[in-house]
Amino acid sequence: xxxxxxxxxxxxxxxxxxxxxxxxxxxxxxxxxxxxxxxxxxxxxxxxxxxxxxxxxxxxxxxxxxxxxxxxxxxxxxxxxxxxxxxxxxxxxxxxxxxxxxxxxxxxxxxxxxxxxxxxxxxxxxxxxxxxxxxxxxxxxxxxxxxxxxxxxxxxxxxxxxxxxxxxxxxxxxxxxxxxxxxxxxxxxxxxxxxxxxxxxxxxxxxxxxxxxxxxxxxxxxxxxxxx
Amino acid sequence: xxxxxxxxxxxxxxxxxxxxxxxxxxxxxxxxxxxxxxxxxxxxxxxxxxxxxxxxxxxxxxxxxxxxxxxxxxxxxxxxxxxxxxxxxxxxxxxxxxxxxxxxxxxxxxxxxxxxxxxxxxxxxxxxxxxxxxxxxxxxxxxxxxxxxxxxxxxxxxxxxxxxxxxxxxxxxxxxxxxxxxxxxxxxxxxxxxxxxxxxxxxxxxxxxxxxxxxxxxxxxxxxxxxxxxxxxxxxxxxxxxxxxxxxxxxxxxxxxxxxxxxxxxxxxxxxxxxxxxxxxxxxxxxxxxxxxxxxxxxxxxxxxxxxxxxxxxxxxxxxxxxxxxxxxxxxxxxxxxxxxxxxxxxxxxxxxxxxxxxxxxxxxxxxxxxxxxxxxxxxxxxxxxxxxxxxxxxxxxxxxxxxxxxx
Numbered sequence: 001x002x003x004x005x006x007x008x009x010x011x012x013x014x015x016x017x018x019x020x021x022x023x024x025x026x027x028x029x030x031x032x033x034x035x036x037x038x039x040x041x042x043x044x045x046x047x048x049x050x051x052x053x054x055x056x057x058x059x060x061x062x063x064x065x066x067x068x069x070x071x072x073x074x075x076x077x078x079x080x081x082x083x084x085x086x087x088x089x090x091x092x093x094x095x096x097x098x099x100x101x102x103x104x105x106x107x108x109x110x111x112x113x114x115x116x117x118x119x120x121x122x123x124x125x126x127x128x129x130x131x132x133x134x135x136x137x138x139x140x141x142x143x144x145x146x147x148x149x150x151x152x153x154x155x156x157x158x159x160x161x162x163x164x165x166x167x168x169x170x171x172x173x174x175x176x177x178x179x180x181x182x183x184x185x186x187x188x189x190x191x192x193x194x195x196x197x198x199x200x201x202x203x204x205x206x207x208x209x210x211x212x213x214x215x216x217x218x219x220x221x222x223x224x225x226x227x228x
Numbered sequence: 229x230x231x232x233x234x235x236x237x238x239x240x241x242x243x244x245x246x247x248x249x250x251x252x253x254x255x256x257x258x259x260x261x262x263x264x265x266x267x268x269x270x271x272x273x274x275x276x277x278x279x280x281x282x283x284x285x286x287x288x289x290x291x292x293x294x295x296x297x298x299x300x301x302x303x304x305x306x307x308x309x310x311x312x313x314x315x316x317x318x319x320x321x322x323x324x325x326x327x328x329x330x331x332x333x334x335x336x337x338x339x340x341x342x343x344x345x346x347x348x349x350x351x352x353x354x355x356x357x358x359x360x361x362x363x364x365x366x367x368x369x370x371x372x373x374x375x376x377x378x379x380x381x382x383x384x385x386x387x388x389x390x391x392x393x394x395x396x397x398x399x400x401x402x403x404x405x406x407x408x409x410x411x412x413x414x415x416x417x418x419x420x421x422x423x424x425x426x427x428x429x430x431x432x433x434x435x436x437x438x439x440x441x442x443x444x445x446x447x448x449x450x451x452x453x454x455x456x457x458x459x460x461x462x463x464x465x466x467x468x469x470x471x472x473x474x475x476x477x478x479x480x481x482x483x484x485x486x487x488x489x490x491x492x493x494x495x496x497x498x499x500x501x502x503x504x505x506x507x508x509x510x511x512x513x514x515x516x517x518x519x520x521x522x523x524x525x526x527x528x529x530x531x532x533x534x535x536x537x538x539x540x541x542x543x544x545x546x547x548x549x550x551x552x553x554x555x556x557x558x559x560x561x562x563x564x565x566x567x568x569x570x571x572x573x574x575x576x577x578x579x580x581x582x583x584x585x586x587x588x589x590x591x592x593x594x595x596x597x598x599x600x601x602x603x604x605x606x607x608x609x610x611x612x613x614x615x616x617x618x619x620x621x622x623x624x625x626x627x628x629x630x631x632x633x634x635x636x
Contacts (some may be wrong), residue, residue: 076535083532089529089533097234108230111230112536
């Protein structure tokens with residue numbers, strides 16, 4: 001069953017005299033439970049593609065459907081709500097809310113959805129324990145290492161039980177130990193809970209862990225390899 | 229609740245910047261509130277002096293007396309009226325006065341004055357002139373000897389007289405004849421209005437009545453002191469119905485300038501605060517725009533993960549309001565202490581005493597501000613905070629999450 005269907009997706013920037021085709025006619029599908037990496041050199045269109053999948057950017061043409069909803073046509077107000085309920089985000093620079101603790105960062109997403117307090121507390125504790133941060137519930141981002149912050153970001157991304165998680169270069173700022181630990185956690189969540197993860201990366205360690213590797217070049221898919 | 233928590237913690241992220249904004253708001257308010265309290269204190273003293281020395285709260289006159297100060301134009305049956313008035317609800321005290329214009333003469337100089345004939349006992353219940361005589365300057369018509377006179381120190385200086393000196397007063401009596409008598413100075417007063425001081429002398433009404441040959445139970449003025457001066461206009465309207473042949477005026481009709489002064493001070497304070505809050509508002513806008521610029525990436529992240537525009541708007545607004553309210557609180561508390569301190573000690577402008585007293589203001593001012601003013605200011609600051617937050621919040625809403633996330 002496809003969670004995401006991408007058809008003839010293009011994104012052209014006209015900011016310079018010569019139009020830049022950042023994404024150029026991409027067709028892709030992602031099934032539930034995939035652990036996929038979108039790879040390619042800088043400027044190949046990875047982040048642009050991820051932004052359009054996540055509804056952060058509108059395509060020039062084509063569309064992205066998530067569970068039958070055409071994300072590309074949603075009004076911006078509905079899009080925010082759609083992202084809140086369906087998509088988890090992990091960013092390269094962690095991007096936690098600096099004034100909230102790890103627990104509050106994870107709870108924040110659920111509070112935006114008006115979750116029941118007890119349910120929210122239980123899920124937060126569970127998620128932070130799963131990412132190995134059960135003892136850091138009350139630490140603020142500036143009191144945690146980069147790896148720990150990124151694991152909080154993963155817990156936050158999963159808080160609202162999204163359809164899939166988009167992780168844009170999640171290991172770019174991490175050392176090898178933190179990268180390995182983060183990937184193990186995400187892979188475990190993928191294995192145990194069937195959560196769909198889509199990464200954009202050029203980190204070989206991520207590519208090695210991925211079950212599917214989609215390679216982009218000049219805005220086009222040049223290979224789509226599913227590992228056995 | 230989370231939004232309030234985030235907003236509250238956000239304002240302390242840059243402690244120095246927030247402290248500067250809070251101090252700017254506080255200083256602005258201290259300046260505005262203290263100068264308002266100063267002006268208000270001056271106005272209150274002026275109004276109080278007018279009530280205490282000149283007008284009381286309501287006055288009765290013969291309508292024709294006001295036009296030409298003719299001593300024949302009296303209020304008849306004064307005692308009966310005083311009796312009736314003293315029993316009315318809201319009336320604290322009543323007294324009657326005789327008044328006539330005269331020439332005061334000494335061996336050195338002649339000056340035109342108004343003689344006020346008073347009943348020393350009831351006069352003290354309504355007016356406070358007796359408080360303006362210090363212990364070494366005699367007393368307020370305590371002696372039972374005839375023809376005592378109270379004059380101001382300013383007039384004494386002009387006429388070159390002192391206590392126990394004699395002054396000859398010449399004036400027209402009830403029959404139109406020029407008459408006069410010598411009076412002995414038994415007390416000297418000094419008010420905050422040197423011009424008024426030089427123009428008024430006070431004698432026992434029995435002495436003046438005798439020399440004027442004015443029939444008993446007649447007077448030129450009845451003065452009423454109320455428990456609450458703000459009730460003067462209501463009561464004076466009721467009295468006008470009861471005594472249709474008498475000119476009845478409340479203090480704001482007798483001295484429109486005093487009424488204008490209180491209204492003017494209110495307007496001035498409003499204008500003052502508007503200017504200060506307007507300037508502070510622009511300062512807050514500037515700070516919040518800087519905050520938005522610095523936190524572009526974070527705002528992009530919040531919108532990306534699902535924080536809707538309404539919540540982003542509210543968050544920015546809460547931050548602005550918190551800053552404004554903390555500044556207001558600090559400013560108001562400090563202002564309160566300052567106003568209370570100087571309200572007790574007074575602000576001494578003795579170096580400008582001559583100029584101030586010539587227009588009826590005291591050289592020592594006691595700043596004062598009604599508690600309701602602080603509430604009004606808080607509400608005004610709150611409104612300023614809300615208005616100042618709108619532009620930065622709208623700027624934040626216009627951010628594109630994808631672009632915002634790309635910023636460094």
